[in-house]
Amino acid sequence: MVTLLDECLEVLNDYEKIEDENHKKLEIKFHSLVKFTSWGRINWDILKDNTIIDDIEKLKKNYGSLNFYIIWGEIDLPIIKCEFSNIIDNLDDVLAVSFDTWLLSYDKKIVIEFYHDGEITVGRL
Numbered sequence: 001m002v003t004l005l006d007e008c009l010e011v012l013n014d015y016e017k018i019e020d021e022n023h024k025k026l027e028i029k030f031h032s033l034v035k036f037t038s039w040g041r042i043n044w045d046i047l048k049d050n051t052i053i054d055d056i057e058k059l060k061k062n063y064g065s066l067n068f069y070i071i072w073g074e075i076d077l078p079i080i081k082c083e084f085s086n087i088i089d090n091l092d093d094v095l096a097v098s099f100d101t102w103l104l105s106y107d108k109k110i111v112i113e114f115y116h117d118g119e120i121t122v123g124r125l
Contacts, residue, residue, distance in 0.1 A: 004093075004096050004097045005077060005078075005097050007093055007096075008090070008093040008094055008096065008097050009080070011090045011093045012080070012082055012086055012087070012090055012093075012094075013086075014082070014083070014086060015080050015081060015082040015086070016080070016081040016082070017078045017079075017080060018069070018078060018079040018080065018081060019078045019079075023078060023079050026069060026071075026079055026106075027071070027075075027079070029106065030069075030071060030102075030104055033104075033109070033111070033125045034047075034102075034104075034111055034125065040073070040100065041100075041113070041115055042102070042111065042113045042121070042123070044121060044123060047111075047123040047124070047125065049123060049124040050121055050122065050123030050124070051121065051122050051123070052119060052120065052121050053112075053120040053121065053122055054120075056088055056091065056120055057088065059084070059088070059112075059122065060084065060085055060088055063084040063105070063108075063110070064083075064084055064085040065083060065084070065085065066083070066084050066105050066107075066108060066110075067081055067082065067083055067084070067105065067107075068081070068082065068083075068084050068087060068103040068104060068105050068110075068112075069081050069103065069104045069105075069106065070082060070087065070094060070101065070102075070103060071101070071102045071103075071104060072097050072098035072100070072101055072102075073098045073099050073100035073101065074098045074099075077097065077098060084103070084105075087103065095114055099116045100113070100114065100115060100116050101113075101114040102114070109124055109125040110122065110123070110124060110125070111123050111125055
């Protein structure tokens with residue numbers, strides 16, 4: 001049986017799957033950088049530099065060749081490292097995997113939240 005994750009990974013094609021101990025370490029780093037509200041959304045009130053985005057394609061100019069980690073709202077899913085432009089080109093498949101999805105560029109301290117209500121927010125950590 002093919003899952004939504006399998007379909008996503010098939011279209012991404014060029015990615016690195018982060019699992020096991022490295023997954024746990026990255027998840028701890030993510031949660032140390034980003035604070036969440038009680039309802040599971042990034043607490044944007046404590047991140048001073050953030051913007052609601054209406055067109056994610058505009059970000060490809062700035063972030064296209066950067067690698068981002070895809071972190072889904074379900075803990076049992078792997079974290080995927082992939083080039084931003086590849087993620088955006090296959091965004092429907094990426095977002096279909098889980099209710100909420102975050103993209104993290106650990107090196108550039110950028111986080112993008114795809115909240116389940118459709119709002120996309122970009123912030124600097």
